[in-house]
Structure formats: C-alpha cells, structure tokens
Amino acid sequence: xxxxxxxxxxxxxxxxxxxxxxxxxxxxxxxxxxxxxxxxxxxxxxxxxxxxxxxxxxxxxxxxxxxxxxxxxxxxxxxxxxxxxxxxxxxxxxxxxxxxxxx
Amino acid sequence: xxxxxxxxxxxxxxxxxxxxxxxxxxxxxxxxxxxxxxxxxxxxxxxxxxxxxxxxxxxxxxxxxxxxxxxxxxxxxxxxxxxxxxxxxxxxxxxxxxxxxxxxxxxxxxxxxxxxxxxxxxxxxxxxxxxxxxxxxxxxxxxxxxxxxxxxxxxxxxxxxxxxxxxx
Numbered sequence: 001x002x003x004x005x006x007x008x009x010x011x012x013x014x015x016x017x018x019x020x021x022x023x024x025x026x027x028x029x030x031x032x033x034x035x036x037x038x039x040x041x042x043x044x045x046x047x048x049x050x051x052x053x054x055x056x057x058x059x060x061x062x063x064x065x066x067x068x069x070x071x072x073x074x075x076x077x078x079x080x081x082x083x084x085x086x087x088x089x090x091x092x093x094x095x096x097x098x099x100x101x102x103x
Numbered sequence: 104x105x106x107x108x109x110x111x112x113x114x115x116x117x118x119x120x121x122x123x124x125x126x127x128x129x130x131x132x133x134x135x136x137x138x139x140x141x142x143x144x145x146x147x148x149x150x151x152x153x154x155x156x157x158x159x160x161x162x163x164x165x166x167x168x169x170x171x172x173x174x175x176x177x178x179x180x181x182x183x184x185x186x187x188x189x190x191x192x193x194x195x196x197x198x199x200x201x202x203x204x205x206x207x208x209x210x211x212x213x214x215x216x217x218x219x220x221x222x223x224x225x226x227x228x229x230x231x232x233x234x235x236x237x238x239x240x241x242x243x244x245x246x247x248x249x250x251x252x253x254x255x256x257x258x259x260x261x262x263x264x265x266x267x268x269x270x271x
Binding site for chain 1: 109
C-alpha cells in the first residue's frame with residue numbers, strides 16, 4: 001500500500017468539503033444554512049489535521065482535531081443563540097433583510 | 104481497504120453537497136449528519152480511531168443534534184410550509200437510503216470480513232493522543248474549557264428576554 005495515498009486523497013477530501021462549505025456559506029441567504037455551511041468548513045479544516053497527523057504517525061494531529069471540534073461546538077452554541085435571538089426579534093432569518101445593525 | 108476508504112470519502116462529499124443545497128432545514132441537517140458519519144469512517148480508516156469516535160459522538164451526536172433541536176423547537180421551517188405539506192413524496196427516500204446503505208455495507212464488511220489489518224497507514228492510538236493532550240498541550244485543553252464556558256455564558260446572555268419579558 002502506497003503511503004502517500006492517505007495524505008493526498010485525504011487532503012483532497014478535506015479541500016473538497018471546505019469548498020462545498022464555502023460555496024454554501026456564500027450562496028445561501030438563510031442564517032441557519034450559513035451556520036451549517038460554517039460547521040462543514042470547520043470540520044473539513046479539522047480533518048486536514050487528522051490526515052497530516054496520520055501521515056507522520058504523530059498524535060499532534062488528533063490533539064489539534066479535538067481542540068478544533070471544541071471550537072466548532074462553541075461556534076455552534078453562540079451562532080444558534082444569535083439565530084434564536086434574531087428570529088424572535090425580527091421574525092426572519094433572511095440575511096439580506098437583516099443588514100441593519102440598529103436594534 | 105482502499106476501496107472502503109474511497110467509498111466513505113465519496114459518500115461524505117455527496118452528502119455534504121446535498122446538505123448545502125437542500126431547501127428544508129431538517130433535510131440539510133440530516134445530510135450533514137451523514138457527512139459526519141462518513142468522515143468518522145474516513146478518520147478510522149486513516150488510523151485515527153479517536154478522531155473518528157469524536158467525529159461521531161461530538162459532531163454528529165451533539166453539535167448537529169443541537170441544530171436539529173433549535174429548528175424543531177422554533178419551527179424555523181415555517182417559511183417552507185408549502186414544502187412541508189408535500190413533505191414526504193416517495194422519491195425523497197432514495198438519496199438518504201442509498202447513502203446510508205453504502206455506509207452500512209462498509210460496517211457489515213468490517214464486522215464479518217475484515218482481517219486484523221483494517222487501516223491504511225499507521226494507527227495513532229487514543230492513549231498517545233491523551234498523553235499528548237494532558238502533557239504538553241494541557242494549557243490548550245484549559246483554554247478550550249474556558250472557551251466552552253464563555254460560549255455557554257454568551258448563549259445564555261443572548262437568548263435572555265428583557266426585564267419585563269419582552270425582546271429588547
């Protein structure tokens with residue numbers, strides 16, 4: 001088994017998922033879908049850590065993966081709290097209609 | 104082994120594409136859950152069993168379920184109510200069934216047909232990762248716990264109503 005297969009294909013997988021998430025975050029106009037796409041991007045970036053750590057047989061990659069997942073969890077909690085607050089106050093999740101910062 | 108790895112990666116990419124393109128929030132979230140399950144498989148295959156377990160337990164099991172709970176309790180799918188009336192046409196089962204069947208097939212193959220050698224490359228055991236996290240990276244773990252605390256406090260403060268119960 002060629003040792004480079006996991007590295008190249010794993011980084012390709014991580015890049016593809018990141019790009020899909022980026023396209024989603026740029027194209028969708030619903031707050032919930034933008035958050036969802038951001039989670040996908042975080043996950044893809046964390047996967048790159050695992051792939052790199054696996055290539056070099058070191059545990060640092062997975063340690064960084066765990067810290068990145070903790071960051072993704074905080075991001076989801078704060079993002080969803082913002083979403084709930086915005087939805088209760090404005091009654092919409094359309095980001096194009098939420099472009100004014102005044103309360 | 105390589106075929107299993109590539110299959111799981113393809114399932115992850117397809118379900119991620121479906122997740123960002125669905126109209127109904129719950130469908131999108133469940134496709135993203137499927138992506139997390141497939142990525143757990145990928146992480147296991149490249150010799151990171153702890154990362155695979157965390158992917159499924161924390162990402163699919165906690166973060167995405169949090170999303171689903173918010174959508175369900177706040178009826179955020181209300182603007183797509185016309186779609187909800189035609190919620191379950193027969194064809195809607197095809198995509199999820201096919202993708203989950205692929206993952207189930209891989210799992211069954213693992214249980215019954217795989218030999219001792221089940222990963223590509225070298226395996227980094229959870230023991231080694233824990234030694235790293237609670238040794239040189241202890242400060243990072245403490246910072247992550249503080250970040251989680253700040254996240255909890257921010258979520259509570261953001262969703263708190265005003266003094267008379269109204270939304271400021």
